[in-house]
Amino acid sequence: MPQFFFGIVIRGLGKGKDFGFPTANIKLNDSDLSIEKGIYAVSVNIDNQLYKGMLYVGTRPTLEMQEITIEIHILEFDKDIYNKQISFQILHKIRDEINFNSIEKLIEQLHQDKEKVYIFFTNY
DSSP states (O other): OOOEEEEEEEOOOSHHHHTTOOOEEEEESOTTOOOOSEEEEEEEEETTEEEEEEEEEEOOGGGTOOSOEEEEEETTOOOOOTTOEEEEEEEEEEEOOOOOSSHHHHHHHHHHHHHHHHHHHHHO
């Protein structure tokens, strides 16, 4: 049975936007939920409208962070959704979390991940 996650969009550091991948940072309603670290293709529900997205769950090791974050790059989306309740469903894991030796390598990988998400949705 598919699992849905619910949360509120909160402000993050803005690094995703700086890298060309703006994200909705999510504070889950149920903090006991655990999602394995990595990148996923997800379906996102905002105001009863479905969108395709690329979810990241992890500690952002390339940025030398330690706190787990949950953030979604919503494909073909450009709206202010801060403080909105949203839900998402994980559909497919793209890869595990990786610690890159440079921001440039991270951004290069994000472009590859995004392409894999698009391919997943083409075949979904």
